[in-house]
Amino acid sequence: xxxxxxxxxAGVSPSTVSYVLSGKRTISAATRARVLKSIEVLGYQPxxxxxxxxxxxxxxxxxxxxxxPGIHVPVAMQFAVSVVTSARDREHDVxxxxxxxxxxxxxxxxxxxxxxxxxxxxxxxxxxxxPTLRTLGHPSVLIGVPADSHxxxxxxxxxxxxxxxCVAHLAHLGHRxxxxxxxxxxxxxxxxxxxxxxxxGFEDEARERGVRPLVVPCEAAPAQVAAAVGALLRDHPGxxxxxxxxxxxxxxxxxxxxAAGRDVPGDVSVVAIGPDELATESVPPLTSVxxxxxxxxxxxxxxxxxxxxxxxxxxxxxxxxxLVPRASTAARPALP
Amino acid sequence: xxxxxxxxxAGVSPSTVSYVLSGKRTISAATRARVLKSIEVLGYQPxxxxxxxxxxxxxxxxxxxxxxPGIHVPVAMQFAVSVVTSARDREHDVxxxxxxxxxxxxxxxxxxxxxxxxxxxxxxxxxxxxPTLRTLGHPSVLIGVPADSHxxxxxxxxxxxxxxxCVAHLAHLGHRxxxxxxxxxxxxxxxxxxxxxxxxGFEDEARERGVRPLVVPCEAAPAQVAAAVGALLRDHPGxxxxxxxxxxxxxxxxxxxxAAGRDVPGDVSVVAIGPDELATESVPPLTSVxxxxxxxxxxxxxxxxxxxxxxxxxxxxxxxxxLVPRASTAARPALP
DNA sequence: CACGTTCGTCGAAGCGCTTCGATCGCGTCG
DNA sequence: CGACGCGATCGAAGCGCTTCGACGAACGTG
Numbered sequence: 167x168x169x170x171x172x173x174x175x176a177g178v179s180p181s182t183v184s185y186v187l188s189g190k191r192t193i194s195a196a197t198r199a200r201v202l203k204s205i206e207v208l209g210y211q212p213x214x215x216x217x218x219x220x221x222x223x224x225x226x227x228x229x230x231x232x233x234x235p236g237i238h239v240p241v242a243m244q245f246a247v248s249v250v251t252s253a254r255d256r257e258h259d260v261x262x263x264x265x266x267x268x269x270x271x272x273x274x275x276x277x278x279x280x281x282x283x284x285x286x287x288x289x290x291x292x293x294x295x296x297p298t299l300r301t302l303g304h305p306s307v308l309i310g311v312p313a314d315s316h317x318x319x320x321x322x323x324x325x326x327x328x329x330x331x332c333v334a335h336l337a338h339l340g341h342r343x344x345x346x347x348x349x350x351x352x353x354x355x356x357x358x359x360x361x362x363x364x365x366x367g368f369e370d371e372a373r374e375r376g377v378r379p380l381v382v383p384c385e386a387a388p389a390q391v392a393a394a395v396g397a398l399l400r401d402h403p404g405x406x407x408x409x410x411x412x413x414x415x416x417x418x419x420x421x422x423x424x425a426a427g428r429d430v431p432g433d434v435s436v437v438a439i440g441p442d443e444l445a446t447e448s449v450p451p452l453t454s455v456x457x458x459x460x461x462x463x464x465x466x467x468x469x470x471x472x473x474x475x476x477x478x479x480x481x482x483x484x485x486x487x488x489l490v491p492r493a494s495t496a497a498r499p500a501l502p
Numbered sequence: 503x504x505x506x507x508x509x510x511x512a513g514v515s516p517s518t519v520s521y522v523l524s525g526k527r528t529i530s531a532a533t534r535a536r537v538l539k540s541i542e543v544l545g546y547q548p549x550x551x552x553x554x555x556x557x558x559x560x561x562x563x564x565x566x567x568x569x570x571p572g573i574h575v576p577v578a579m580q581f582a583v584s585v586v587t588s589a590r591d592r593e594h595d596v597x598x599x600x601x602x603x604x605x606x607x608x609x610x611x612x613x614x615x616x617x618x619x620x621x622x623x624x625x626x627x628x629x630x631x632x633p634t635l636r637t638l639g640h641p642s643v644l645i646g647v648p649a650d651s652h653x654x655x656x657x658x659x660x661x662x663x664x665x666x667x668c669v670a671h672l673a674h675l676g677h678r679x680x681x682x683x684x685x686x687x688x689x690x691x692x693x694x695x696x697x698x699x700x701x702x703g704f705e706d707e708a709r710e711r712g713v714r715p716l717v718v719p720c721e722a723a724p725a726q727v728a729a730a731v732g733a734l735l736r737d738h739p740g741x742x743x744x745x746x747x748x749x750x751x752x753x754x755x756x757x758x759x760x761a762a763g764r765d766v767p768g769d770v771s772v773v774a775i776g777p778d779e780l781a782t783e784s785v786p787p788l789t790s791v792x793x794x795x796x797x798x799x800x801x802x803x804x805x806x807x808x809x810x811x812x813x814x815x816x817x818x819x820x821x822x823x824x825l826v827p828r829a830s831t832a833a834r835p836a837l838p
Numbered sequence: 839c840a841c842g843t844t845c846g847t848c849g850a851a852g853c854g855c856t857t858c859g860a861t862c863g864c865g866t867c868g
Numbered sequence: 869c870g871a872c873g874c875g876a877t878c879g880a881a882g883c884g885c886t887t888c889g890a891c892g893a894a895c896g897t898g
Contacts, residue, residue, distance in 0.1 A: 211613035218551030
């Protein structure tokens with residue numbers, strides 16, 4: 167079943183069928199209808215490889231999955247799904263690469279023209295893949311912002327603003343001492359933008375508002391969260407507001423507070439940074455700053471398509487965080 | 503940079519270069535070396551589309567991600583990663599399809615020759631995609647076994663045996679009444695093989711050993727797990743052994759037992775069915791039946807490659823479960 | 839009314855690779 | 869010693885599509 171079969175069936179030339187399909191030249195309504203009919207009747211599907219060869223476009227983009235320790239898998243999956251969905255909406259498919267394939271993988275899929283562009287998730291501040299992406303000659307979009315974003319296209323939540331907005335919310339409620347339960351130390355060690363920027367925003371806003379900030383990196387395992395919370399309550403009894411930027415630590419954190427006899431939000435207010443489900447499915451539902459995975463994935467794809475169409479794109483696209491108040495934050499309790 | 507450039511540089515014909523690359527004809531060691539050198543020097547990478555067109559092989563397989571409610575995302579991700587890794591080991595890439603694309607997506611990627619074969623995860627007993635796969639004319643491998651597996655190739659853990667082995671282990675330790683904390687009701691409602699087969703094995707083995715079985719489908723939310731455990735302990739005080747076949751319910755289950763003052767394994771023994779990390783990261787580490795995601799993914803890819811090479815493959819490949827004793831099971835406590 | 843446009847369509851030339859049959863030496867066997 | 873076989877290599881014909889230039893017809897326009 168080839169394009170020439172369709173052409174014969176419709177009584178036109180193969181090129182006409184091609185133009186009907188691509189819309190790159192005007193075709194009379196009557197002819198178009200006839201061709202489309204034939205395509206439907208014959209169940210014609212163009213050969214992807216032939217297309218890619220002739221048009222120099224594979225209609226496929228690559229997505230690099232992040233799989234290092236510390237990554238919250240459901241969030242990564244949400245990104246992946248939103249990228250696939252957005253790509254499909256634009257007639258593109260998605261080729262999956264693992265982190266393990268590394269820069270060689272990027273060079274391979276780009277060099278063989280398997281893909282037209284690349285989306286890289288979980289970009290570190292000093293990401294080894296960035297130089298490769300720069301020299302690749304294939305368009306790419308990063309989710310996350312490296313230290314030097316020159317010549318790149320990056321999408322991210324504005325984590326600095328996210329950190330700030332959390333502190334602002336707590337300060338507004340009267341809290342004078344706030345803690346940030348952060349990512350595991352390993353995440354800071356490999357210098358991840360979203361982690362550092364959240365801290366920066368958290369601390370800056372606290373300073374500006376005369377609030378005392380405290381940053382506590384934290385492993386996600388329940389026991390370690392419990393230990394961290396125990397230490398926090400003991401050593402810093404004045405802390406009445408907590409920001410959590412560590413998805414899997416959220417449930418253990420709430421457990422630990424409960425176990426310590428602290429009511430949320432009666433004694434302690436908690437703000438989470440993470441996907442909505444995380445916040446709504448907790449008990450109590452958490453005031454949170456949304457991690458808009460769908461919007462970010464969609465935006466990344468949109469930017470990549472712009473680059474494929476030779477439009478120029480902003481170097482950095484920061485999505486503004488929104489804080490949704492729920493049941494986990496309240497005014498600071500009066501001092502005893 | 504094309505194959506003819508390499509040919510010129512090495513002083514041979516393009517076909518010779520092609521044969522060096524594919525190994526489909528014998529090439530003298532000297533020539534091969536010269537060609538390989540040229541390839542390296544020039545940094546030649548063959549054009550994937552041209553290759554696919556000429557050879558009728560894309561060297562890509564499709565993977566359909568499961569994303570329905572009730573799916574444990576980290577497990578799905580483990581499968582995906584193991585499929586990608588195994589595929590890469592065999593010179594293939596992986597195209598990601600979402601469940602949402604449905605059967606149309608399967609027809610599209612097969613019909614356009616984007617992929618050479620398809621791996622479908624999370625197959626239901628009456629999966630709507632099965633008839634499509636049968637008529638597709640493209641090889642496919644299912645992870646999971648549908649009710650009618652005629653003419654298909656399926657890989658799965660032997661969940662019936664998994665259910666049995668758990669009961670056998672508990673019975674061996676002297677437990678006379680055992681409960682299965684199962685999947686959420688919605689999973690049974692859509693008739694999922696792994697869920698039903700585990701129950702079947704669980705009940706059959708119990709019957710054969712004269713043990714009283716009890717099956718409790720269970721939502722994974724902590725509150726619901728707690729409620730289910732509460733009811734279980736109240737209405738069936740004789741239950742001293744619990745099998746959990748529901749990853750996200752494991753932690754809440756242990757919490758609920760602790761809250762009810764039951765020691766594990768002192769008062770109640772617990773066996774989990776799931777990935778190893780789930781078992782080793784719990785407190786106490788759980789006796790468990792491993793869900794060998796890596797082996798299953800690898801096997802699925804291997805079977806698909808066999809089909810691509812026209813070898814015939816068994817309809818059903820069941821992987822035998824292994825029970826690893828850890829700290830959560832012990833002999834039944836003496837009756838008071 | 840002749841000429842220039844525009845519109846719709848066609849034909850042919852690739853895109854870069856694989857593969858089949860043919861060719862060319864060269865060693866070997868009868 | 870000629871025919872034969874075999875290993876190594878080449879040339880050319882596609883694979884199925886897109887796209888460019890060309891062409892005829894229809895349609896204004898001066």
